[in-house]
Amino acid sequence: MNRLLTLYCLFVAASHGLKIDKSYAAVVDQTPAQSDESLNDLASLASNTELSISSPPSFRSAVIPYASTADYALPIRENLAWDLENLEELITNSAKQGAQLAVLSETATWGWAVSPGDQWGAWSRTTLLELAEEWPAKGWQATEEDCNAWQARSVIKASIAYSCVAQAGKINLVVNTARKINCSDSLECPADGFYIFNTNVAFAKDGSILAFYHKRHLYGEATVIDQPPVAFQNDGRFTINILDNNGLSHDIPIAMVICYDLYFSEPIMASVQEEGIRHIAFSAAWTPSPPMYNVPMLLQGLSRELEVAVIGANSFDNGSGIFVNGIAIDYGFEASNDRPLLADIPISLVDKEPIDTNAVPKLLTTATSTVDQKCTTWYEASGYTDTFSGLCAIKNIDDLGIGSVSLNLIIPDRCAVKVSLGLEAGENEELSLALIAFQNTWQPPFTTPSWSARGCGLIFCRKKTLADGSIDCLPDWSGISRNSTIHSLQMSFKGDPADVYPTIPMVSTSRGLLLKANEYEFFYRKETGHYEIYGGKENQFSQLHSLVIYQRF
Numbered sequence: 001m002n003r004l005l006t007l008y009c010l011f012v013a014a015s016h017g018l019k020i021d022k023s024y025a026a027v028v029d030q031t032p033a034q035s036d037e038s039l040n041d042l043a044s045l046a047s048n049t050e051l052s053i054s055s056p057p058s059f060r061s062a063v064i065p066y067a068s069t070a071d072y073a074l075p076i077r078e079n080l081a082w083d084l085e086n087l088e089e090l091i092t093n094s095a096k097q098g099a100q101l102a103v104l105s106e107t108a109t110w111g112w113a114v115s116p117g118d119q120w121g122a123w124s125r126t127t128l129l130e131l132a133e134e135w136p137a138k139g140w141q142a143t144e145e146d147c148n149a150w151q152a153r154s155v156i157k158a159s160i161a162y163s164c165v166a167q168a169g170k171i172n173l174v175v176n177t178a179r180k181i182n183c184s185d186s187l188e189c190p191a192d193g194f195y196i197f198n199t200n201v202a203f204a205k206d207g208s209i210l211a212f213y214h215k216r217h218l219y220g221e222a223t224v225i226d227q228p229p230v231a232f233q234n235d236g237r238f239t240i241n242i243l244d245n246n247g248l249s250h251d252i253p254i255a256m257v258i259c260y261d262l263y264f265s266e267p268i269m270a271s272v273q274e275e276g277i278r279h280i281a282f283s284a285a286w287t288p289s290p291p292m293y294n295v296p297m298l299l300q301g302l303s304r305e306l307e308v309a310v311i312g313a314n315s316f317d318n319g320s321g322i323f324v325n326g327i328a329i330d331y332g333f334e335a336s337n338d339r340p341l342l343a344d345i346p347i348s349l350v351d352k353e354p355i356d357t358n359a360v361p362k363l364l365t366t367a368t369s370t371v372d373q374k375c376t377t378w379y380e381a382s383g384y385t386d387t388f389s390g391l392c393a394i395k396n397i398d399d400l401g402i403g404s405v406s407l408n409l410i411i412p413d414r415c416a417v418k419v420s421l422g423l424e425a426g427e428n429e430e431l432s433l434a435l436i437a438f439q440n441t442w443q444p445p446f447t448t449p450s451w452s453a454r455g456c457g458l459i460f461c462r463k464k465t466l467a468d469g470s471i472d473c474l475p476d477w478s479g480i481s482r483n484s485t486i487h488s489l490q491m492s493f494k495g496d497p498a499d500v501y502p503t504i505p506m507v508s509t510s511r512g513l514l515l516k517a518n519e520y521e522f523f524y525r526k527e528t529g530h531y532e533i534y535g536g537k538e539n540q541f542s543q544l545h546s547l548v549i550y551q552r553f
Contacts (some may be wrong), residue, residue, distance in 0.1 A: 062094035070112035095169030105315035132178035167207035228359035301504035390438035415456035501552035
């Protein structure tokens with residue numbers, strides 16, 4: 001009987017993923033000396049037997065959303081040393097907390113030199129030429145002599161500082177730098193004889209350089225940073241070795257992406273779809289504007305749709321975060337120079353279960369809308385204005401009354417939304433709910449190429465009717481009132497599943513907070529040609545701020 005009980009315990013333990021100590025397993029191979037061995041003996045044996053739960057393999061990563069603390073009055077190399085010292089401390093502290101990979105934000109040590117006050121001109125280029133480094137080749141690592149020189153500050157180089165801190169902390173790194181390459185023998189070379197590339201560099205935990213990635217799609221830095229010619233374009237892929245939470249060794253392939261690259265199909269789609277990479281290291285210095293999106297919304301949506309882990313560091317206060325299959329593990333909206341974000345990331349990501357679209361009611365999308373007019377949502381920050389313009393269906397919240405109400409907004413053959421709300425009296429005055437079908441082309445300042453996007457956006461705003469009859473919809477970050485709720489919501493967007501860039505769902509609540517990935521479904525309904533976001537009554541979209549289905553084309 002005891003042998004059967006032991007076998008049964010082993011079977012149950014194995015079926016629940018339990019790790020069984022060898023001393024316990026050995027019992028199975030022993031024949032009981034006496035058939036009437038007491039249960040007390042078995043209990044005594046069990047009390048001296050180690051059974052432990054084997055968790056799914058994971059590794060800890062850190063996001064360091066650092067913004068330079070440079071002082072324009074100080075010498076250039078002194079500013080670099082100051083930023084590197086701060087980053088060294090943040091990386092070291094992350095390693096002490098168990099991080100085996102740290103991802104740093106874009107422009108962490110050089111963004112201050114790209115000065116809008118100088119009109120992105122000669123001063124910035126000259127300063128960057130002194131601040132940038134000619135980096136050693138892949139495979140290089142700092143020597144003990146190099147590290148001693150860095151500690152004494154007799155040598156101030158980012159390559160040495162990062163290699164030394166990686167070695168000391170036994171931590172893999174993804175850092176951003178301004179890399180200069182002598183090109184004086186090339187006809188395409190800039191007049192000063194150097195290319196300067198916005199570059200991510202991956203370091204192994206032994207301090208060796210694993211890979212370089214030159215940002216392909218420049219934004220505002222385009223007048224002082226060079227677009228990499230084809231010969232200098234690289235895929236930004238590398239592999240790190242880590243020990244998982246169970247002490248086992250794994251090699252993890254990772255792809256690097258920098259900021260504005262995320263809006264383009266290359267290189268990220270090739271890394272994910274062709275190479276099967278499931279972990280993305282993302283560095284940014286980005287302030288995309290509300291109401292339609294912020295960085296965590298975009299990263300969460302991309303993570304969900306591509307079924308990847310995104311480790312995203314942003315130097316500005318528009319948000320950083322760590323996302324796995326759309327689940328927001330940790331995120332924040334401040335460029336904190338003293339608190340990295342830390343999270344345990346699965347090594348193997350489980351594919352999403354297909355959604356039974358028959359279980360979700362079809363949404364009427366072809367009826368004539370009661371409102372059909374031009375509408376623009378806009379937000380101005382840092383001298384730039386982001387707008388999403390298009391057809392608009394809009395309804396004033398205070399026209400709906402109080403209690404439980406249902407609202408349907410339809411832009412024929414483009415967008416539709418059905419919302420069930422519970423509204424309190426007197427707290428939603430002048431607030432409107434706008435559904436916008438947008439299809440716009442953007443040409444960012446100082447930068448080529450332009451890019452186009454289409455989609456649907458649902459936004460709480462305060463409307464203003466202009467002289468030409470169109471409407472400005474000024475975003476309201478507060479969303480509906482604190483005591484009011486959205487009980488269920490379904491939004492539909494007619495997109496194109498053939499596009500090479502993924503269709504991204506983005507949802508945020510008041511103050512930019514994110515919904516949990518399991519609080520809504522996102523799927524493509526073949527029979528209607530629509531992408532849909534759906535949240536049932538058990539999932540409250542309380543304090544919703546904006547919801548977007550977004551597609552590049």
